[in-house]
Amino acid sequence: MHIVVCTKQIVDPEIPSGEFKVDFEAKRAVQDQGELVLNPYDENAIEVALQLKDRDKDIKVTALTMGGESSQKVLRRALAMGCDEAIWLKDPSFETLDSAGTAAIIAKAIRQAGSADMILCGRQAGDWDMGQVGALLAEELQTACIPLAYNIEKKEDALFVKRETENGMAVLEVGMPVLLSITNSSTNQPRYPSVKGVLMAGRKQIPTFSAGDLSIEAEIQKRVVVEELTIPSYDRQVLFIDGEDGPEKAVNLAAHLIKMNLLK
C-alpha cells in the first residue's frame, strides 16, 4: 500500500502580527522574515500516515512538495520523521500557480510516479488558507474524498476514518483509493525526528520533476488572481486593571465589567 502526503513550505504562521511584513509589489508575504516551515496541518497529515505505517510495515509513505530551492527542507524533515521517499516538484513556472493549477500538477506527478492508494493533505496551508487543493486533487484523480479527517484505522482493505463534523465527529468507512484532508487533534501531534532519522534523511536521494518531466508544455492559466494584499489593523487601546494581588484585580475587573453594563 502506498500513501502520498502532499506538503507545503510556508512562512512561519507563528510570526506575531506586529512583525509580519508583506511585499506589496509581489503580493505575498516577505519570505525571509523568520523561518520557512512545514505547514502545521501537513505535519499532522504526515503523522497520520506514519501511524498507519507503524502498524503495517508494508505501507510505503512518500512525501511530496512543490516549491523552489528552500522547499527541499520540508522533504528532509518529512523523511527524518519516517517517510520512505520524497518527490520534489520544482520548476520556476510552478511558483505562481493557483490552487487549481497546483492540484493539476500534483495529480500528474502522482500518476507519473506510480499510483497512490491514499493521498493525504493538510486541511489548508497557513499562508493563503485556501483549503481547496485536497478536494481538487480528489477530482483530478477521481478518488473518494473525506475532509477534516484526523484519525485512520485500517482493517483488511477497509479504512475507518474519524472526521470532524459541524457539531461533533463521525466515523466513516471508505475504500481506496481515497483522498483525506487532515485536521489537527490530540491523536495526530507530529513526532520529532530521531537522530538516526535525520542522518538517514540527509543521505536520501530526492527525485525532482520539472514541467518538462511532467510533459507540461502550455502555460497554465490562473483561475484566481490576487489583485491586492493589505495588512488590516485590529489594534485597540487596552485598559489594564490595577490591584495589589490577583483577588483584588479580580474584584476591580468585576466592578469594571458591571459598570460598563456588559453582562446581563
Add this chain to the structure above:
Amino acid sequence: MPGILVCSSIVCDAVSMPTREVLGMARTIAAKTGEPVSAALLGAGVSSLTQSLIEGGADSVYVCDNDKLGEFHANIYLKVLTGIAATVNPRIVIFPGEVGAIELAPRLAYRLKGGLVTDCIGFEVQDDAVIFTKPVYGSKALARMRVACPTALVTVRPRTQEPFGPDQNRKGEVVAVQTMLEDIQPETRIVERVEEEVFECTLEAANVVVSGGRGMKDPESFQQLRELATLLNGAMGATRVAVDQGMVPPSCQIGLTGKIVAPEVYFAVGISGASQHIAGMSGSKYIVAINSDPDAPIFSISNVGVVEDYRNVMPTLIDELRKALA
C-alpha cells in the same frame, strides 16, 4: 442572462442562518447587476422550505427532494448541483461557509471549470467582475481576489454578511429538479456519528464566550472557565493548543480553523494571542484578557487586561460576578 446561484444548507430542518446571509449578499450583487438569484435546495423532505428561500431573497428555487439526499454525501450532492448549474449557467456560485462547503465548493469548481475563493468576508461589484476579500496568512493580511474565468465560486464566512428580509410578499419560481440518483452510490458509509454535548448555547450564537489556551494547566482548569461561562449564560471555547493537548474536545476550538465567534464579550484566559486564534475572535465587541505575561500579544487587541496568573483571578471574579448579577 447569467445569474447568481446560492447553494443553500439546511440545519435542524430550517434554512441555515449562513444561507440567509449569502442570499443577502446575492441580493446586494443583483441590485447592481440586475442578475436573477437562484437557490439550490437539496435534501429529503425539504420541499416545504422553498418559500423561506424566496422570502430570504431567491428569485427561483431549484429543489431536489429525494430520499437519497437525506444523508449528506458529497458525490451525490455534486451530481445534483452540477445538473442545476448546467441549467442556471451561473456567473457566480455562492456557498455559505459551513462544513459541507469545504468539500462541495472545490469539487463543484472543478466540474464547472471555475475559480474558487474560500472564506470570503467582503466583496465589491465592479463592471465585469466581483472582487472578493479574504483573510490570508492567518488573518495577518487581507487579499482582494478576482476570478479570471467565466464562473466564480465563493464560500462566505458566517456572520460577515447581512441577511435579506425575510419579505413575506416576495414571489418566486420553484423548479423541481429530476436528477437520476438510482445508480449513484455514496463514496463513504457512515458507521457512527457523535454529536458533542452542547451546553447552554452554541459557541457561534453565544453572547459571552470564555476561552482558555496554553496557559491552562489541565482539563480541570477549564472547569472554572465553564463555571464562568455558565454563570454568564455563555459558552466555553479554547485555542488550538488546548485542543491539541487533549484538554477540551475539538468542537471547542476557536480560530481560523475552528469556530469563528463574535460575541458581545470575549474572555481570553491564559491565551497568548497567536494569530490562528485571533482570526477566530477578533470580531468580538469587547475583549477581556487575563494573562501573566504583560507582553502577550492578546493585550494589543483587548479592551481590558489583567496581568496575573488566571488561578489567582478566576475564583474571586466568579464570586464577585455571581454576587453582582444575583
